[in-house]
Amino acid sequence: MQKEKKLPSGYPDTYFAATAVGMRDHLALAGTERADVCVIGGGFTGLSAALNLAEQGFDVVLLEGERIGFGASGRCGGLVGSGQRKDVIETEEAFGYERSRQLWDFAELAKNEIRERVTKHAISCDLQNGQLVGVHKKRYQGWPQELSDKLAERYEYPHCKSLNAEQTRALVATDGFLGALYDSQALALHPLNYTLGIANAAANAGVRIFERSRVTSYSRTEPALVETSQGSVKADFVVLACNGYLDKLERRIARKIMPINNFMIATEPLGERRASELINGRFGVHDTRFVVNYFRLSEDHRLLFGGGENYRREFPADISKFVLPYMLKLFPQLDDARINYAWGGTLSVTVNRLPHFGRLEPNVYFAQGYSGHGISTANFAGKVIAEAIGGTATRFDVFAGLPTHIFPGGTLLRYPGMVLAMLYYSLIDRL
Numbered sequence: 001m002q003k004e005k006k007l008p009s010g011y012p013d014t015y016f017a018a019t020a021v022g023m024r025d026h027l028a029l030a031g032t033e034r035a036d037v038c039v040i041g042g043g044f045t046g047l048s049a050a051l052n053l054a055e056q057g058f059d060v061v062l063l064e065g066e067r068i069g070f071g072a073s074g075r076c077g078g079l080v081g082s083g084q085r086k087d088v089i090e091t092e093e094a095f096g097y098e099r100s101r102q103l104w105d106f107a108e109l110a111k112n113e114i115r116e117r118v119t120k121h122a123i124s125c126d127l128q129n130g131q132l133v134g135v136h137k138k139r140y141q142g143w144p145q146e147l148s149d150k151l152a153e154r155y156e157y158p159h160c161k162s163l164n165a166e167q168t169r170a171l172v173a174t175d176g177f178l179g180a181l182y183d184s185q186a187l188a189l190h191p192l193n194y195t196l197g198i199a200n201a202a203a204n205a206g207v208r209i210f211e212r213s214r215v216t217s218y219s220r221t222e223p224a225l226v227e228t229s230q231g232s233v234k235a236d237f238v239v240l241a242c243n244g245y246l247d248k249l250e251r252r253i254a255r256k257i258m259p260i261n262n263f264m265i266a267t268e269p270l271g272e273r274r275a276s277e278l279i280n281g282r283f284g285v286h287d288t289r290f291v292v293n294y295f296r297l298s299e300d301h302r303l304l305f306g307g308g309e310n311y312r313r314e315f316p317a318d319i320s321k322f323v324l325p326y327m328l329k330l331f332p333q334l335d336d337a338r339i340n341y342a343w344g345g346t347l348s349v350t351v352n353r354l355p356h357f358g359r360l361e362p363n364v365y366f367a368q369g370y371s372g373h374g375i376s377t378a379n380f381a382g383k384v385i386a387e388a389i390g391g392t393a394t395r396f397d398v399f400a401g402l403p404t405h406i407f408p409g410g411t412l413l414r415y416p417g418m419v420l421a422m423l424y425y426s427l428i429d430r431l
């Protein structure tokens with residue numbers, strides 16, 4: 001895991017931690033607990049699994065090594081896209097219409113579940129509607145029309161439209177986009193506040209949450225014994241929900257993912273007028289680059305901007321300096337804006353960019369590798385793992401049946417191969 005500066009609260013110094021609502025302290029595990037299910041990891045995957053399991057009547061313990069939302073979930077861009085990481089043009093080509101439709105429908109359910117959770121638990125997470133995907137090069141100019149037509153005609157989704165350069169410029173003040181896809185039903189949210197909201201709902205539903213409780217090992221037995229340095233949990237089922245922060249806990253799934261670091265900055269408050277001149281509305285934006293730029297306005301009129309990634313164990317020494325060129329390339333008019341926050345986080349990608357779900361033992365479930373499309377997929381992963389533990393694995397098995405590959409070189413040598421591949425794709429971005 002990255003060595004990074006932490007605030008006294010135990011969170012990294014992010015804009016989201018500075019504006020967190022609903023933070024509760026949970027004790028560290030001490031002694032022995034018994035549970036039906038032990039969930040490892042307190043991000044979207046683990047919390048969604050825990051909440052859905054508790055709602056089904058399971059007795060659940062959740063162990064988080066740091067604080068709730070400490071991982072990617074509490075520091076990500078907050079853009080909740082429609083569909084999967086690969087669009088329906090690609091999934092239809094790879095799997096045919098029926099499977100592609102199923103994956104699309106699951107993603108729609110996932111988005112709706114996020115909306116419902118926010119309302120049901122009154123989660124104050126600045127939920128916004130809409131997402132603009134800016135086309136950064138000529139080759140993709142036909143893509144918004146092709147995708148919006150396909151979604152309307154074959155997926156009963158009439159909410160996307162193709163924008164030309166002028167219409168795009170009226171919404172986002174950059175010369176960097178040649179056109180765009182606008183999806184009025186995608187979402188954006190304050191990721192840490194959503195995570196904390198789900199954690200509080202889970203705790204209210206009876207989940208016993210322990211923070212600062214890093215799992216050091218678990219046994220391949222029924223029940224399993226899950227151990228931390230101070231205590232243990234005996235549980236009939238285990239859910240591994242550690243994603244990019246898995247490290248060495250479970251080598252059998254570590255070799256199917258590659259942890260990568262992604263970075264964000266938050267400008268100073270720009271004032272309502274300047275902010276709305278930049279983005280005309282409150283919605284998420286990203287572009288069509290392989291190393292994607294993503295951004296949106298915060299409630300207090302800052303630009304929250306994500307751009308750039310690295311494939312090493314360390315974050316760059318000066319994250320602000322690292323991300324700034326990406327922002328200024330799109331918005332040179334912000335060259336006088338001060339940067340108040342800069343941070344990084346770790347997510348995981350798979351070889352084929354499809355999520356990786358499965359069972360390692362009859363009583364050990366996992367989901368990971370959302371490849372940058374984690375908010376809706378991770379939330380849905382928790383739901384379908386809970387369903388599977390409850391005895392209905394139909395939806396879980398659709399995801400578990402997606403093809404997966406081992407990174408060449410396994411956990412030891414995947415970095416050099418990945419770096420070469422990523423450098424190749426980021427070069428293509430620029431060409």
Ligand SMILES: Cc1cc2nc3c(=O)[nH]c(=O)nc-3n(C[C@H](O)[C@H](O)[C@H](O)COP(=O)(O)OP(=O)(O)OC[C@H]3O[C@@H](n4cnc5c(N)ncnc54)[C@H](O)[C@@H]3O)c2cc1C
Pocket residue numbers: 040041042043044045046063064065066067068069070071072073074075076077078079080081213214215216241242243244245246247249261262263264294306344345346347348367368370371372373374375376378
């Ligand atoms: C900077 C950044 C921006 C992103 N932007 C977006 C975006 O805009 N939209 C989108 O859809 N996705 C985005 N993502 C990806 C998304 O955030 C992730 O896919 C998602 O949050 C994964 O959720 P998770 O619960 O699986 O993992 P995480 O949120 O990473 O949670 C894993 C948790 O497990 C804990 N853990 C690990 N090991 C142990 C252990 N041994 N014992 C106990 N606990 C342990 C960690 O401390 C961590 O809290 C972004 C990611 C990053 C880093």
